Amino acid sequence: MLALCASQLTAILDMxxxxxxxxxxxxxxxxxxxxxxxxxxxxxVLVCTSRFWFNYRHVANTLSVYRSVKRxxxxxSHIVLMLADDMACNHRNPKPATVFSHKNMELNVYGDDxxxxxxxxxxxxxxxxxxxxxxxxxxxxxxKRLLSDDRSNILIYLTGHGGNGFLKFQDSEEISxxxxxxxxxxxxxxxxxxxxxxxxDTCQGASMYERFYSPxxxxxxxxxxxxxxLSHQPDLAIGxxxxxxxxxxxxxxxxxxxxxxxxxxxxxxxxxxxxxxVSTPGHRxxxxxxxxxxxxxxxxxGSVRKVEITMETINLTxxxxxxx
Amino acid sequence: MGLLSDPNRRRALISxxxxxxxxxxxxxxxxxxxxxxxxxxxxFTLRTYMSExxxxxxxxEERFPAGERAxxxxxxxxxxxxxxxxxPVDWLVKTMQARGxxxxxxxxxxxxxxxDENKERYMVKGTNVYGILRAPRAPRTEALxxxxxxxxxxxxxxxxxLLGLAQYFRNQIYWAKDIIFLVNEHDLIGMQAWLEGYHxxxxxxxxxxxxxxxxxxxxxxxxxELSSDVITSLDLVLEGLNGQLPNLDLANLFYAFCQKIxxxxxxxxxxxxxxxxxxxxxxxxxxxMMLMVMxxxxxxxxxxxxxxxxxxxxxxxxxxxxxxxxxxxxxxxxGRLLEGMYRKLNNxxxxxxxxxxxxxxxxxxxxxxxxxxxxxxxxLTVILLLRALDLWVQLxxxxxxxxxxxxxxxxxNSPLLIKYVSSQQSSxxxxxxxxxLVISHxxxxxxxxxxxxxxxxxxxxxxxxxxxAVVLTAIAVYTAGLAxxxxxxxxxxxxxxxxxxxxxxxxxxxxxxxxxxCTALINFSLGFILALTLVPVAAFVTPHxxxxxxxxxxxxxxxxxxxxxxxxxxxxxxEMPVSFQDGWLLYLSVISQGxxxxxxxxxxxxxxxxxxxxxxWLLFWNILFWK
Numbered sequence: 001m002l003a004l005c006a007s008q009l010t011a012i013l014d015m016x017x018x019x020x021x022x023x024x025x026x027x028x029x030x031x032x033x034x035x036x037x038x039x040x041x042x043x044x045v046l047v048c049t050s051r052f053w054f055n056y057r058h059v060a061n062t063l064s065v066y067r068s069v070k071r072x073x074x075x076x077s078h079i080v081l082m083l084a085d086d087m088a089c090n091h092r093n094p095k096p097a098t099v100f101s102h103k104n105m106e107l108n109v110y111g112d113d114x115x116x117x118x119x120x121x122x123x124x125x126x127x128x129x130x131x132x133x134x135x136x137x138x139x140x141x142x143x144k145r146l147l148s149d150d151r152s153n154i155l156i157y158l159t160g161h162g163g164n165g166f167l168k169f170q171d172s173e174e175i176s177x178x179x180x181x182x183x184x185x186x187x188x189x190x191x192x193x194x195x196x197x198x199x200x201d202t203c204q205g206a207s208m209y210e211r212f213y214s215p216x217x218x219x220x221x222x223x224x225x226x227x228x229x230l231s232h233q234p235d236l237a238i239g240x241x242x243x244x245x246x247x248x249x250x251x252x253x254x255x256x257x258x259x260x261x262x263x264x265x266x267x268x269x270x271x272x273x274x275x276x277x278v279s280t281p282g283h284r285x286x287x288x289x290x291x292x293x294x295x296x297x298x299x300x301x302g303s304v305r306k307v308e309i310t311m312e313t314i315n316l317t318x319x320x321x322x323x324x
Numbered sequence: 325m326g327l328l329s330d331p332n333r334r335r336a337l338i339s340x341x342x343x344x345x346x347x348x349x350x351x352x353x354x355x356x357x358x359x360x361x362x363x364x365x366x367x368f369t370l371r372t373y374m375s376e377x378x379x380x381x382x383x384x385e386e387r388f389p390a391g392e393r394a395x396x397x398x399x400x401x402x403x404x405x406x407x408x409x410x411x412p413v414d415w416l417v418k419t420m421q422a423r424g425x426x427x428x429x430x431x432x433x434x435x436x437x438x439x440d441e442n443k444e445r446y447m448v449k450g451t452n453v454y455g456i457l458r459a460p461r462a463p464r465t466e467a468l469x470x471x472x473x474x475x476x477x478x479x480x481x482x483x484x485x486l487l488g489l490a491q492y493f494r495n496q497i498y499w500a501k502d503i504i505f506l507v508n509e510h511d512l513i514g515m516q517a518w519l520e521g522y523h524x525x526x527x528x529x530x531x532x533x534x535x536x537x538x539x540x541x542x543x544x545x546x547x548x549e550l551s552s553d554v555i556t557s558l559d560l561v562l563e564g565l566n567g568q569l570p571n572l573d574l575a576n577l578f579y580a581f582c583q584k585i586x587x588x589x590x591x592x593x594x595x596x597x598x599x600x601x602x603x604x605x606x607x608x609x610x611x612x613m614m615l616m617v618m619x620x621x622x623x624x625x626x627x628x629x630x631x632x633x634x635x636x637x638x639x640x641x642x643x644x645x646x647x648x649x650x651x652x653x654x655x656x657x658x659g660r661l662l663e664g665m666y667r668k669l670n671n672x673x674x675x676x677x678x679x680x681x682x683x684x685x686x687x688x689x690x691x692x693x694x695x696x697x698x699x700x701x702x703x704l705t706v707i708l709l710l711r712a713l714d715l716w717v718q719l720x721x722x723x724x725x726x727x728x729x730x731x732x733x734x735x736x737n738s739p740l741l742i743k744y745v746s747s748q749q750s751s752x753x754x755x756x757x758x759x760x761l762v763i764s765h766x767x768x769x770x771x772x773x774x775x776x777x778x779x780x781x782x783x784x785x786x787x788x789x790x791x792x793a794v795v796l797t798a799i800a801v802y803t804a805g806l807a808x809x810x811x812x813x814x815x816x817x818x819x820x821x822x823x824x825x826x827x828x829x830x831x832x833x834x835x836x837x838x839x840x841x842c843t844a845l846i847n848f849s850l851g852f853i854l855a856l857t858l859v860p861v862a863a864f865v866t867p868h869x870x871x872x873x874x875x876x877x878x879x880x881x882x883x884x885x886x887x888x889x890x891x892x893x894x895x896x897x898x899e900m901p902v903s904f905q906d907g908w909l910l911y912l913s914v915i916s917q918g919x920x921x922x923x924x925x926x927x928x929x930x931x932x933x934x935x936x937x938x939x940x941w942l943l944f945w946n947i948l949f950w951k
Contacts, residue, residue: 052673053673054377054380090500091461094496094497094498096497236384241383
């Protein structure tokens, strides 16, 4: 409905521009830009696939992306958060109910209002693929569904232990890059996304986006095939590594983004160069129809509602008056 | 035709085998010994590394502050111990309760089969005191144990440190497993009683009261021995009952923390050296490895931890050593090291199983795994198999030789000749071998049962103590076995034939091979040492070698003399060489300790030697005196 209103508004503005162009100066460019990406809603699917206390950093990775995404405007109802283990309430956590991303406990990414949709053993390959493709049993609650449509921009973030062509779920199963590519194709066929940004932070992450073949997919990975993604810093009080390098610098980058930022994807590709990450991050944009330079970060990470207040009065002509 | 099915080629192979048998055996023996000695050479070893992912690296922050207070508690403990004249149970219970643990006691009693002269005890009665620190948020499914034995004069600082750590640990919330702080009386006997009570088993006939409180299944245990306020180094003891070793990850964890905190750490009491390419550096590594081999072969637990291993609980003993070095470590640092180790063990999700269970350590930072040291033993066993093959070939030649002679006699058509030839070959077959086997094993059974059974009779008739009676009876039975061949020959059928002793030797050689193989699988050091001495005996004994000289060599290479030489060698390795008298007394005490270990803790070395190895050696003795 919003799309319908928006297109009508465009039409009306256009008409008025032609009618009043001599007297009223309307910022047509901004309006155009508002609708340039073609999406009307944002979704995020954030998955941490590994369990056990020594994989604390994967949960912290996912929670920091969750935090940024929520801060930039995507509501919990549009986020599917899957965490394979509960680090905050693990018996070994010396600070219960917290998950820290910076050492010396500067930043608690668990927060007060985290909403985990798939937890513990519910994070499986099958559940993940069902969420993506929408093939869930009717009894699944709304919070566990990805209710996207053909005007949704979706951010998918995966982290865990991976290898060449696969990602390990829960120490007992794997998802392969072929399965993932096929799932995205299903999503395309069912018109479940407008544009999709895929970020993966695992060892040999670039292998996971090698097989994509559906349009409008952009992918980023923390390391190339044959490289390991490294963890960032340990916290000696907690006794584990807190974050992985790529996501740590991604979080730092995202902390500078606010809903009105004009930062685009080319800046995202520069996050964590080899000097900081030790591994070489990679990206893939050949399937994406727009130029990455024109794609805003907030197109995927935020849910931007731009409101413009105009001080002009617009006199509606008689035929429109009669609509009432 | 195939290599083995073509008769010509087979005959060629067999002749090669018989011709070259002795040289190959010699080469294999020397290769086996050389391989073993080469294990300590550093380029052939691997650096130790942490295999368990959950334990990760040493990245924890150790914050234990109360080393001095722990030492004060230790002094209080010593005072109360002296006042009570044993274990101050009430004081310990009160102190542990004050630290917030759930405290329980267990009383136990045991009458030893004969008095233990080393520790001066015969009828042992004691109490174990243990306190359980419950994990704040975890279910009570797993536990870790920290123990310190309560010895009459010693080890007070260890108990003090244990109580200090208990107080510190109680204030932390990150424990996912229960921690049991155990103070056991009468060291190994108390520990055995506690473990049996904890696991509801009763394998050694001890009397103990059931445990009132329990943690979950124990994942790892450490035993502390600390007798001075400051130490210069920490020694790690790994060898347990029956030569069982804890998972190498426990040693790796200890070494990693030693390096992080900067404490000097040793194994076998020897400090590591960096000059592996020099002769003295290499001999140092060999000495360290030989000490481990000797300790493992003895089959006795060399620390209180040794009894945990049987229950699949990885355990080690940490000893504080105060020698003449400039840099001293205080109790707070030791407390921090233990805190770090326990925090890492806390992170475990499963039992330690990623690293090796069978290994040798020429130094604390290098190890040799089973895949590398087994070929040394394999080379020695190959000698036995070659000998067996050789004997088999000889036996078939004798058989075919006989048949040929019968055949030629038949052709000669003389019935008298046939009768003469047939009476010559009484053809003993394999059953004739049974008699020496049964007699040897009966002697073994006598060696196993008589010393304990007849100690009272021996004490009545001779002016010796019970311990001496037991040991001397054992030696007497052993020596009596040497006289067997002369007395039992009339019972042997097939005597006087070339075939008879060959059959016996074939059976004996195969029996020895199986015995040594099984022993080496469980306790490599024991198997290897026995193989070193018994394989030459088995390979070269025949009735035709000079009797007196070979009898002397056989006695030298018998298990009892091997033990005697090992005692002297062990003292040499520890740089405490003994005179012959002291060595002999030490030897007698080693035998009595071995017998006691078997009855108290279930050590298998004494029954193995008495019931299996000694009869096997007697078979070869029999062959030597075959008429």
